[in-house]
Amino acid sequence: MRARRLTGSLTCLVVLTLTAAGCGLSGGGSDGGDATAGGCKVDKGNVGSGKLSGDVKGKITFQTTNLKKDFGKYFNGVIDAFEQAHPGAKVNWIDDPGDATFTQRLVADAQGCTLPDVVNINVNTAVALTKNGYLLNLDAKAPDAGKPFAPALWKSSMYADADGKKVHSVLPWYSGGIVQTFNTDLMKKAGLDPAKPPTTVLGLFDDAEKIAKASGGKYYAFLANPQLRIPADWQQMDIRILSPDGKKFTFADDPKTAQWVEAMTKLYKSGGMPRDSLSSTQDPANVYGQGKLVYGPTNPNFLRFIQQNNPSVYKKTGVARFMLDALGHTVGAPQYIGVASTSKNASTALAFARFLTNAENQLAWAKDPNVVIFPSTTASLNDPFFQSVKGDDPFAEARKIVASDRKTATADEIALTPGELNAISAQIQLAMQGKKSAEDALKEAQSKANQLIEQGS
Numbered sequence: 001m002r003a004r005r006l007t008g009s010l011t012c013l014v015v016l017t018l019t020a021a022g023c024g025l026s027g028g029g030s031d032g033g034d035a036t037a038g039g040c041k042v043d044k045g046n047v048g049s050g051k052l053s054g055d056v057k058g059k060i061t062f063q064t065t066n067l068k069k070d071f072g073k074y075f076n077g078v079i080d081a082f083e084q085a086h087p088g089a090k091v092n093w094i095d096d097p098g099d100a101t102f103t104q105r106l107v108a109d110a111q112g113c114t115l116p117d118v119v120n121i122n123v124n125t126a127v128a129l130t131k132n133g134y135l136l137n138l139d140a141k142a143p144d145a146g147k148p149f150a151p152a153l154w155k156s157s158m159y160a161d162a163d164g165k166k167v168h169s170v171l172p173w174y175s176g177g178i179v180q181t182f183n184t185d186l187m188k189k190a191g192l193d194p195a196k197p198p199t200t201v202l203g204l205f206d207d208a209e210k211i212a213k214a215s216g217g218k219y220y221a222f223l224a225n226p227q228l229r230i231p232a233d234w235q236q237m238d239i240r241i242l243s244p245d246g247k248k249f250t251f252a253d254d255p256k257t258a259q260w261v262e263a264m265t266k267l268y269k270s271g272g273m274p275r276d277s278l279s280s281t282q283d284p285a286n287v288y289g290q291g292k293l294v295y296g297p298t299n300p301n302f303l304r305f306i307q308q309n310n311p312s313v314y315k316k317t318g319v320a321r322f323m324l325d326a327l328g329h330t331v332g333a334p335q336y337i338g339v340a341s342t343s344k345n346a347s348t349a350l351a352f353a354r355f356l357t358n359a360e361n362q363l364a365w366a367k368d369p370n371v372v373i374f375p376s377t378t379a380s381l382n383d384p385f386f387q388s389v390k391g392d393d394p395f396a397e398a399r400k401i402v403a404s405d406r407k408t409a410t411a412d413e414i415a416l417t418p419g420e421l422n423a424i425s426a427q428i429q430l431a432m433q434g435k436k437s438a439e440d441a442l443k444e445a446q447s448k449a450n451q452l453i454e455q456g457s
Contacts, residue, residue, distance in 0.1 A: 037341035038133040040113035046341045047133070052141040054347035057088030060117035062352065065102065065335075067120075068095035074365055082355050089348050103128075110134045115340040117349035118356070123411070126170050126336050130159040135169040136339045137161065142350060145171065148359055148377040152329065156410035157336070170336035171357045172376035172411065174365070177402030178330050180320040181296035181303065181394075183288070183313065190214040190294065197320040201233045204295075204323065205263040211294050212272030222295045223284050224273035226264060226428040227421055231414050232298075233260060238326035241414050248453060249420075252439075252446035256326075261431050261438035268432045278429055289313055298322060300402055301372040303395045319398045321405060330405055331413040334376060374406050381406055416449075423448040 035044040045052055067075065079091045094116065096102060103125055109115045115134055129135045138145045146154040149172050158166040184194040190211040198204040208221035222228070231241050231251075239254045251257050267273055274287075288296040289310035296302060296317065307314045322330050337357055343349045355361065362375035363383050375381060386403035389396045416424070427445035430436045436444075 038110060038113075038129075040134075040342045042342050043344075043346070046136065046141075046343065046346050049140055051143065052136070052347055052350055054345075055088065056086040056348045056351045058345035058348050059090045059092060060343065060345050060349045060352060061092045061094060062118040062356075063094050063096055063116035064120045065096050065122075066098035068093070070370060071365070071368065074368060078356055078361055082352055085355075086348070086351065089352070091352060110342075113342050115342055117340050117343040117345065118353045119338050119340065120173070121170065121336050121338050123333055123336070126338060127159050129338060130161055130167065130169040133162055134341055136341050136346065136350065138168040138171070138339075140167075141346075142354070145354065148357075148379065150376060150378050150381065150407045150409075152408050152410050153332075153334065153376055153406070156412050157334070170338045171353055173335045173337050173357055174362065174373040174375060175332045175334035175406070175409075176372070177300045177374050177398070177405065178298045178322045178332070179300055179398045179401050179405075180322055181288075181298065181398075182318050182320075183291065183294050183296070183316050184318045185316045186211075186215075186219050186291070186294045187318075189219075194318045197318075199323055200325045201237050201323055202259065202263055205267055208267050208272045208294075209270060212267060212270040215271070217271055219292050219294065220274050221267065221272045222293055223277040223280075223282065223287065224264075224268050224275075224432065225277055225279060225281075225425070226432070227425045228284060229264075230421070230424065230428075231416060235331055235414060236323055236325040236327050249446045249449045252442035257442055258438040261428055261442060264428065265432045265434070265438065269434070278432060300395065300398045303398055304372060307395060314394065317394045319394050319401060321401050329408045329410060332406075332409050332411060333413045333415070334411055374402055376406070378407065417452070419452050420449045423452060 034041050035047050036042065037047050045054065062079070064075065075093060079093060082091060083089055096105065106115070106119070106121070106125055107128070110129060110132070115129075121129070126135070136142075146168065153172050154168070157170060157172050158168055159170075161167050161169075180197050182194065182197065187194045191214060192207055192210060198207055211219075211221045234241055234251060234257060237256050237260065239251055239256050241249065241251045243250050268278070284293060285297050285302050285305055287293050289306055291313055296306070303314070303317065303319070306317060324330065337353045339346065339349045339353050357376070359375070359377040359379035362377055363380040363385065365371070366373055366375050366380065367385055381403045386399055389400045424445040427436070427441040427448070431438050431441035
């Protein structure tokens with residue numbers, strides 16, 4: 001499954017949760033004294049104009065999300081190295097379980113002026129904390145902070161502050177990747193060339209039609225449930241899914257969306273998808289591992305799963321760059337590192353955040369055999385670990401493909417809430433069953449999804 005991002009409805013929900021604490025910044029310069037950030041009293045140097053200055057010393061708290069159990073050795077090593085380089089600094093590492101109440105707990109910390117000095121956050125939380133002034137404005141406080149990162153990723157990692165101005169308030173950290181995976185033997189049986197995978201979403205459906213004609217129901221292109229493909233397919237087709245302000249859905253207004261629904265409907269009727277998979281929640285990785293699907297999941301971690309559980313299928317698996325289609329690049333949702341504007345030792349916190357996310361430390365973690373992640377710095381992505389591929393190992397090839405892809409990927413993947421996804425998928429399923437036209441299904445899907453936004457889904 002793909003990394004997931006924020007919709008306008010979620011943005012509104014989280015921001016509304018925070019507004020009771022007061023938002024915005026006051027103060028300026030970097031000459032000490034009191035100012036406010038998100039309703040909390042802070043040093044003037046943390047807000048306003050002027051680079052952050054001060055000695056790297058004092059105690060800070062660093063919070064990750066569900067990482068301590070598996071990666072304690074790595075993070076303790078990073079912390080030790082930082083403290084050795086800065087003898088006057090001390091880092092206290094805490095780890096949040098990252099469950100369903102993660103955002104609420106972090107919101108409470110922010111409102112109580114106790115947000116951790118350096119915090120691992122997702123897009124949802126970055127949007128809310130930036131809007132309400134709880135994170136350092138890096139454009140003002142560390143104007144060179146973006147230099148190590150892949151330019152497209154850095155450029156797109158901006159969120160609106162209290163005045164509606166987009167600023168850099170977080171440092172990109174790690175992310176997943178996206179590739180095409182496919183059973184080369186089944187592709188050849190269907191008359192397709194594994195060396196020429198599709199480059200567009202509708203091109204994929206054209207190939208899937210050939211699979212439907214050749215397979216005789218013995219194997220399929222992919223599963224039918226539209227929840228497995230939206231909104232990722234739409235975004236690659238450069239369909240505007242949401243209005244610029246994120247307050248309403250607009251996907252039904254683009255004729256390309258109807259083309260997509262019609263392609264799904266045609267393929268479903270022709271037998272290119274298992275009939276019983278239209279609304280099922282079966283895992284495509286398991287079905288692919290049984291040798292019944294031509295196209296597998298797009299997460300590189302899936303290849304590890306197949307390698308361990310279905311080695312014979314793994315040997316037949318090919319990988320290729322994901323379809324760029326009309327968008328021209330892929331999208332993702334990285335994990336971020338933010339520095340609290342309420343930190344009492346902001347200079348130390350910022351120094352540690354930059355140390356943690358530098359090329360050397362990101363690369364070291366990416367090399368851990370227990371994790372499949374991709375760094376955000378250009379130097380890390382250019383390392384031989386990603387670029388040198390020996391033999392025809394699918395996972396190694398995928399690692400190289402994704403590392404190259406991360407250099408142009410942007411951080412604006414759209415995630416639908418479960419309610420929105422269900423409402424939209426239900427209408428598309430009706431169209432695929434021939435009970436509605438594509439246009440009518442999309443019109444109704446958009447109406448129902450917009451109702452959920454209005455209700456604060």
